[in-house]
Amino acid sequence: MKCTFYICCDCGTAASPTSFVNPVGLPPTEYQKKKVAKHTSPSALEAGYHSVFLDPTQYDDLGASAFEHGAFEIEEYPPGRTRINRLWPSGSIIGITYDNCVPLSFGETVKQVLLTNSSSIHWFPVASPMVNSMRCKQCGSFLFE
Secondary structure, eight states: OOEEEEEOHHHHHHHOTTSSOOOTTSOOOHHHHHHHHHHHOGGGOOSSEEEEESOGGGHHHHHHHHHHHOEEEEEEETTTEEEEEEEEEOSSOOEEEEETTEEEEEEOEEEEEOTTOTTTOEEEEEOOTTGGGOBOTTTOSBSOO
16 A cells, blocks of 8 residues: 655755756656657557646746755655655646546646656646645645745
């Protein structure tokens, strides 16, 4: 069973200030190029769960904002596996999530995944209406104030 908790940007950055490399501006790997195409091209829709940015030209800017200002989402899976993501609410609708090519929801939050692997990190839009009301597990403040 997965356990998820959240840490605000300040607490997360203080705990591990140099653990992650900002991927924006670095040459993308082949894996990252595929993920950019997947999340910026509606023509890349495929079976399954998939999200696409409405404006592909915002991909790098939204990724930079998520990296600089995003809260940390910590997903713990047994036995002892942890995945660290970042969430950043953009303040407007930035994408659409599809399920088997059928529009499912609008996304206003950027989710950055695979932060611990600089050659795989990428991001996509998600619907996360509760993110502004979530609190930091460490300091108790709202993730985004």
